[in-house]
Amino acid sequence: MTEFYRNYLAVAVFIGAALLMVGAMLGAGRLLRPTRPTDEKLIPYEAGSDPVLGFGQSNVRYYVYALLFVMFDVEAVFIFPWAVQLETLGTFGLIEMVIFIVILALGLVYAWRKGVLRWA
Amino acid sequence: MILGASAPFSPIDTPSIAWLAIAPVIALAAAGILVVMARALLRGRPAAGAVATGLAILGIGAAGGLLAWQWFHVRDHGPISTMTDMVRTDPFAVYLGILVVAATAAAVFLSITYLRTEGLEGPEYLALVLLSAAGMLAMTSANDLVVVFVALEVLSIPLYVLAAFDRRRLGSQEAGIKYFVLGAFASALLLYGIALVYGATGTTSLTGIAEFLTARRVFEDGTLLAGIVLLIVGLGFKVSSAPFHQWTPDVYQGAPSPVTAFMSSATKVAGFAAFLRVFLVAFPVYRSDWRPVIMALAVASLVVGTFAAVVQTDLKRMLAYSSISHAGYILVAFAAAGTDDVQAASRGLQAALLYLLTYTFMTIGAFGVVTVVGRRTHDGRHGLSQYRGLARREPVLAGFLTFFLLAQAGVPFTGGFVAKLQVFASAVDAQEYWLAIVAVLSTVVAAFFYLRVTVVLFGADDVAGAHDEAGSDEAASRSPRSRRWIDVPAGAVLVVSVVLVVWSGVFPGFFLDFARDAGSLLALP
Numbered sequence: 001m002t003e004f005y006r007n008y009l010a011v012a013v014f015i016g017a018a019l020l021m022v023g024a025m026l027g028a029g030r031l032l033r034p035t036r037p038t039d040e041k042l043i044p045y046e047a048g049s050d051p052v053l054g055f056g057q058s059n060v061r062y063y064v065y066a067l068l069f070v071m072f073d074v075e076a077v078f079i080f081p082w083a084v085q086l087e088t089l090g091t092f093g094l095i096e097m098v099i100f101i102v103i104l105a106l107g108l109v110y111a112w113r114k115g116v117l118r119w120a
Numbered sequence: 121m122i123l124g125a126s127a128p129f130s131p132i133d134t135p136s137i138a139w140l141a142i143a144p145v146i147a148l149a150a151a152g153i154l155v156v157m158a159r160a161l162l163r164g165r166p167a168a169g170a171v172a173t174g175l176a177i178l179g180i181g182a183a184g185g186l187l188a189w190q191w192f193h194v195r196d197h198g199p200i201s202t203m204t205d206m207v208r209t210d211p212f213a214v215y216l217g218i219l220v221v222a223a224t225a226a227a228v229f230l231s232i233t234y235l236r237t238e239g240l241e242g243p244e245y246l247a248l249v250l251l252s253a254a255g256m257l258a259m260t261s262a263n264d265l266v267v268v269f270v271a272l273e274v275l276s277i278p279l280y281v282l283a284a285f286d287r288r289r290l291g292s293q294e295a296g297i298k299y300f301v302l303g304a305f306a307s308a309l310l311l312y313g314i315a316l317v318y319g320a321t322g323t324t325s326l327t328g329i330a331e332f333l334t335a336r337r338v339f340e341d342g343t344l345l346a347g348i349v350l351l352i353v354g355l356g357f358k359v360s361s362a363p364f365h366q367w368t369p370d371v372y373q374g375a376p377s378p379v380t381a382f383m384s385s386a387t388k389v390a391g392f393a394a395f396l397r398v399f400l401v402a403f404p405v406y407r408s409d410w411r412p413v414i415m416a417l418a419v420a421s422l423v424v425g426t427f428a429a430v431v432q433t434d435l436k437r438m439l440a441y442s443s444i445s446h447a448g449y450i451l452v453a454f455a456a457a458g459t460d461d462v463q464a465a466s467r468g469l470q471a472a473l474l475y476l477l478t479y480t481f482m483t484i485g486a487f488g489v490v491t492v493v494g495r496r497t498h499d500g501r502h503g504l505s506q507y508r509g510l511a512r513r514e515p516v517l518a519g520f521l522t523f524f525l526l527a528q529a530g531v532p533f534t535g536g537f538v539a540k541l542q543v544f545a546s547a548v549d550a551q552e553y554w555l556a557i558v559a560v561l562s563t564v565v566a567a568f569f570y571l572r573v574t575v576v577l578f579g580a581d582d583v584a585g586a587h588d589e590a591g592s593d594e595a596a597s598r599s600p601r602s603r604r605w606i607d608v609p610a611g612a613v614l615v616v617s618v619v620l621v622v623w624s625g626v627f628p629g630f631f632l633d634f635a636r637d638a639g640s641l642l643a644l645p
Binding site: 110 | 157161163340
């Protein structure tokens with residue numbers, strides 16, 4: 001067995017230990033605790049909020065906001081390291097980033113004109 | 121200037137960019153963005169649709185013109201290598217790029233009337249086609265596994281949406297979801313393969329991998345071989361070769377017909393561009409390991425594609441299986457291109473490239489006819505009974521379809537014949553006689569199902585069992601929506617395809633030279 005594969009042995013041991021530990025903890029709990037279910041205890045949220053009726057868990061219309069969020073999230077991921085290295089990247093880097101931001105902004109303009117930012 | 125004061129100012133060496141090399145990709149991507157903007161800003165104005173279509177055609181035309189410029193530039197001055205050799209524009213890339221742009225133009229022209237009759241008009245369709253085509257163009261000139269992967273994603277993600285574009289039709293939704301789930305899985309396998317190859321060789325550059333492997337022997341090459349296998353699986357999925365073809369019939373059948381035309385032609389060209397380049401450029405040292413796998417894929421694709429096509433009762437499904445068998449022929453030529461005999465290898469590459477050219481136009485033509493015929497039934501029904509007696513109702517369309525099916529079967533005086541002949545000859549040159557025999561035999565079987573459809577086209581309407589469909593078809597043809605005409609853009613696509621397929625069949629010299637020039641300068645070892 002080479003050094004390369006031996007390094008992965010630690011990962012295998014770790015996975016085994018993790019499975020064992022979780023199994024032991026949940027198994028022990030299962031053996032020790034009394035089981036007396038009632039309707040109240042079986043609902044998902046013990047806080048008492050109803051998971052089915054009303055607004056539901058989350059409104060499907062939020063997906064648009066999630067998409068727009070991802071857009072700006074990705075933008076931020078690129079902008080932070082770029083900003084740190086702005087001076088060394090020079091004009092080339094500046095133009096590149098402007099093009100990148102403009103393309104993303106066009107996406108926002110499209111979403112806006114499409115009316116997805118209006119809730120009603 | 122606190123940063124500048126503490127750390128010495130040293131500009132990062134930005135890679136030099138040869139703009140000509142990436143200009144066609146930029147043209148398509150820019151056209152895609154402009155199309156979206158035009159429709160977003162002109163929303164509600166009557167001219168918006170025309171402006172979007174015009175911009176799309178302009179972008180495709182610009183990309184085509186730039187590719188023609190590239191062709192002559194590359195021929196006279198040699199390949200352009202740019203972005204630290206991650207992109208390499210050589211004749212191989214330009215040739216396949218021209219095919220991609222031609223297929224994109226066809227997809228746009230076929231869809232103009234289709235989208236209107238189906239009520240699917242919107243900038244999104246054109247924008248997605250253009251962005252996908254930009255990814256395909258990037259793929260043809262990718263000289264780095266990372267560029268291959270990024271290009272693959274750029275071309276795939278719009279296609280997932282396009283497959284599901286007809287949201288009201290259940291089949292289209294199913295096609296989109298299926299293609300997305302399986303395609304994402306295949307992409308993940310490809311990425312894992314890239315990671316393993318990088319782990320074994322320390323580089324993702326195709327030429328870099330080749331240099332590494334020729335310079336030294338890798339003794340424990342388990343990681344590298346596993347990476348090569350995963351690359352074969354990922355790319356084999358994209359070119360829909362058996363046994364990674366399961367998605368093809370469902371997706372081709374469910375997707376809107378112009379999208380199917382685009383997927384079956386342009387995607388296959390781009391997929392084979394990456395497939396051929398990765399293996400012929402990066403892994404020639406390991407040819408004795410991957411060539412048998414390619415041959416196995418070729419035989420599996422030929423057998424599965426042909427025999428499954430025989431029993432299909434839906435024309436789109438049948439054409440999907442026939443496209444799987446076409447992938448088999450290209451893989452036969454690919455296996456021939458992988459030999460260490462330089463003469464036979466270049467012959468094989470030439471055959472593969474020529475086959476891709478004729479296949480592109482044959483399949484665009486066939487799915488073009490399907491698009492026009494499908495308009496009568498909202499693109500929902502493509503059973504063979506639907507096409508029974510088409511020759512009497514719509515003789516022109518039936519004539520086109522017959523021609524493209526016969527060309528795909530490999531009838532002499534069509535491009536299909538010359539392309540198939542080249543493939544067989546290349547397999548013989550590479551001394552893989554049994555591969556040539558399998559290919560010839562599957563051509564014989566394939567002729568059966570192509571001819572069967574032709575017989576159906578010219579058959580009588582009132583054959584037992586076809587009454588129901590024929591009756592509802594009459595009803596459909598009475599409704600005002602389904603007038604019997606071939607719109608001008610779709611008709612132009614069909615006519616151009618016929619001309620090219622006949623030309624490449626009767627006077628193949630020009631196309632053979634074109635394919636040879638394209639293949640000869642791929643840096644074969």
